Amino acid sequence: MMVLIGTNETCLSKGTIPNIKCPNCNFHSSIDYSISTRYTSLTLIPIFPIGNAVNIECNNCSKEIEFEELDENTKIKLIEENKKTNQKRPIWLFSGIILLTFYIAYFFINLYQTNDRTQALVKTPNFEDVYNMKFSNGYYSSMRIDKVTNDSVYFTQNDYDVYLSSEIESINKTENYTNRKINYSKKDLLKLYDDNEIISIIRN
Numbered sequence: 364m365m366v367l368i369g370t371n372e373t374c375l376s377k378g379t380i381p382n383i384k385c386p387n388c389n390f391h392s393s394i395d396y397s398i399s400t401r402y403t404s405l406t407l408i409p410i411f412p413i414g415n416a417v418n419i420e421c422n423n424c425s426k427e428i429e430f431e432e433l434d435e436n437t438k439i440k441l442i443e444e445n446k447k448t449n450q451k452r453p454i455w456l457f458s459g460i461i462l463l464t465f466y467i468a469y470f471f472i473n474l475y476q477t478n479d480r481t482q483a484l485v486k487t488p489n490f491e492d493v494y495n496m497k498f499s500n501g502y503y504s505s506m507r508i509d510k511v512t513n514d515s516v517y518f519t520q521n522d523y524d525v526y527l528s529s530e531i532e533s534i535n536k537t538e539n540y541t542n543r544k545i546n547y548s549k550k551d552l553l554k555l556y557d558d559n560e561i562i563s564i565i566r567n
């Protein structure tokens with residue numbers, strides 16, 4: 364997916380103010396205004412508002428009027444309107460920030476639950492548990508339990524290593540566990556977990 368950062372705007376307030384002298388046609392006429400909020404967006408998802416723009420038009424000559432050209436009273440009215448507009452900014456303007464907050468919360472809850480579960484599983488090793496490992500050389504791989512005795516656990520190591528933790532799942536296939544055997548005492552297994560070498564355990 365292409366990620367596009369951009370700005371958009373949405374009109375949040377409109378109105379008419381009667382009897383204003385237009386600096387363009389010099390008529391006393393009503394003016395229409397609209398207040399739009401500009402916001403940054405990431406591939407069409409609004410992230411946060413960055414400010415307002417006001418558009419003013421004379422109803423007699425239909426020309427645009429600059430805010431600076433208005434009399435002081437009208438300016439104050441429009442500044443008030445602008446404040447009200449800011450108070451009623453819809454929640455969807457903040458979608459990106461809300462999504463990001465949920466994502467971060469989800470990430471940490473998930474991490475916590477995975478750690479909790481792994482800790483429980485490493486204390487009760489079972490036949491065919493698969494241990495996802497991170498080695499000190501930076502590579503990732505897995506090993507599968509063949510046998511558990513009173514004090515030891517016997518594994519077959521995966522034939523393959525991968526660079527990324529996200530790739531471990533792809534090498535977890537029955538045919539990849541062949542002849543690399545290794546065994547640990549239950550105590551050493553806990554030490555591997557404490558040293559963060561066991562990153563997760565899959566039990567079916």
Ligand SMILES: [Zn+2]
Nearest residue numbers: 385388421424
């Ligand atoms: Zn005019």
